[in-house]
Amino acid sequence: MRKLKVQMNISLDNKWDSGMSNFSLDNLKDVDCLLHGRKTGEGFIPYWAEVANNANDTEHKLGKRFSEIPNVVFSNTLTESKWENTTLIKGDLQREIEVLKNKNGKTIMVYGGDSFVASLIEHDLIDELYLLINPATIGNGQQTFNPLKKDLKLKLVKCSPFDSGTVVLCYTR
Structure with missing residues (x-):
């Protein structure tokens, strides 16, 4: 059975x-499928395709890798894929993701999409979860403190895990 991994960025500015x-890039080594909800797919796929086509972009290598991996977008509203190398899936989320996980292949990766990830959690479909927590916003994504008017310029001074799996990150200015 294929593994389903989620990587999410949680940020402030x-x-x-x-x-x-x-x-x-390292987390994509064993990935042969990128899975998105409709909202994330509509932003993620065209953005990274543009980065992949711009050799001068500092994230060109990552964009190229994202563009090489087939995408699957879960949507009950889209009728056809707008993007190259992308398949649409409709229907019952749990059943359709279980079918996808049972196909031959490598790991499936999901990036962000709060409501989509919440649905995956609700149906107990996630095998690994990677949270990149930083004192920053990622472009125009959902922000914890919206809108911040200036850069916080923080430095990580301590990272402490708890038995529950929670991690406290201590930053100073």
């Missing part, structure tokens, strides 16, 4: 660095 890109 705009920051992305090469370490996060390298982590994301």
Whole structure:
């Protein structure tokens, strides 16, 4: 059975660095399917295709990798795929994702999409969860403190895990 991994960015104010890109590339090594809800797919797929086509973009390598991997968009409203290398899935989420997980192949990766990920959690479909927590917003995504008017310029000074799996991150200015 294929594994379903979720990688989500939780952020406050705009920051992305090469370490996060390298982590994301490494996390894609065993992935042969990118799964999205409709809302995330509509932004994610065309954005990374544009990055992949721009050799001068600092994230070109990541965009190229995203564009090489087949995409699957789960939607009950779209009638056809607007994007290359993309298949639409409709119907019962749990049943359709279980069918996808039971097909031969490597790992399936999901990026973000709060409501889509919440549905995957509700149906107990996630095998691994990666949360990238940073004091930054990622472009125009959902923000915890919306809108911030200036950069916080924070430095991580401590990271402590608890038995529950919660992690406290301590930043200073």
